Amino acid sequence: MEIVELLPELHMLRFEVGQAYLWRDADGLTLIDSGVAGAGPAVADAILSIGSKPGDLRRVVLTHFHEDHAGGAAEIAAWGGVEVFAHRLDAGVIRGESPAPPPVFTDAPDWERALFES
Template identity: 50%
Template sequence: MDVVEVVPGLHLLPLGIANAYLWHGGDGVTLVDTGPPGSGPAVVAALDHLGLRRRDLRRIVLTHFHDDHAGAAAELASWASAPVVAGRGDAAFVRGDVPGPLPSFTEAERALHAVVAADLRPAAASPVDQEVDDGQVLGAVGEAVVLAVPGHTPGSIALHLPRHGVLITGDTVAEHEGRAILGPFNADRAGAWASLQRLAGLDVDVACPGHGRPITSAAAAALRRATDPFGSAP
């Protein structure tokens, strides 16, 4: 696995089919998303590559409950004693209290999902120690502002780091061949598109999507040009 510095203090961890991001701030490390089940050793290897240890992982932030993003949350929280943070609307799904809603697939998405999720195991239920709402500031994550971006899932969140010009989008946005697109597999496609438009209104230089490569220049313009290649967005 290549650990890629996106901006100083922020690294991309490509974990199988999904991305995670490590933010190394003054009070330790925050992991944004965890990859699919079984990603614990890869996260440990990434920490080691950066000269960090397990105990340096201070918190885990989940952008949404899907197995490829929250799949290793229970494992990582158990050995790092790291609290898990999730959007209020997805917290019950992460905990396993109730099943989360299934995506409403387009025909193109159905074929894609059959390929990319063929070997994806279900995530174990994970504790959620902090439920966050729109506008809440996570001071430990570079003064990140939580943005509620419902649509991909009911409680999807993004993190905006205005001092750094960075946006971590979760699956509201994906990147394909250098372009920003609406992330596929949405519970509410119209809601996801509206959330993408909200993100496109931010003044950001860098966008870190849940799938694909980070957009490291003129990200705001790239978000404004985003398309929906798998369906018909409103």
Template identity: 55%
Template structure:
């Protein structure tokens, strides 16, 4: 796993497939946005310590959606450190294992990529302590929940308007180019979500796969949104 600084108080934790983000508030509270694969808890704790932070300060884990490379280590970390697990209401049943994870409608070129992604071990059933809806406050950095359907029905973006930061989960990708995220359950909804996120005009965009956008992020998102059909 690689630990990559994004901006003050924000780091990316990059795994072989997928990534998570660590945010530190002025109070010292730590928030993890997504949680890597199911065996990643130790690596995440080591990364936190390498920043001279204490894993015991992990206060919440916000899951952007129900896929295995985002949910994986959430339960183990939450159990160890007393963190609250937060997710959108519509993906919470799949995260808990009460419903199957919704299957994507794959484009032809997505099929081999999807099979590669399935090499990540399945996430265990994971509790959700707080189910949120669009616009709900998330309790850190002035963050609010942005319901972002299309990738999954309950995909969730996290917007920190005061800081100009947007976590998009898999709604946006930067794999060689800025693009609509892949493996969507509803492409039309995913495109509408992309346009809504672009309209937030963030200065830093933290995506689920690929490097964060930290330069001209708003302009780039707006251009791609206008061109995506």
């Protein structure tokens, strides 16, 4: 994983698939998206590399339910003291309580449809 400092208080975590962001403010750390399931150790290493501790993480904000954005959320929340936020329409999918809606390919480029079908 690559860690890119965008601002002193904002770092991008570039995973093999996708990315997440770490935001540091006076209240602690916020992780925006969580990577795939199993990303917890890499996120913890990233937190340490910016001079913080995993216990400084206060919240995870999930942008949507896709695995590369929300897959690591439960693992990271299990560290304790971490709130997870998601849109109400995504929450059931993220918790595994409901299926994901099918994708909509209206006006989508051909490569996107091919990627989904592979």
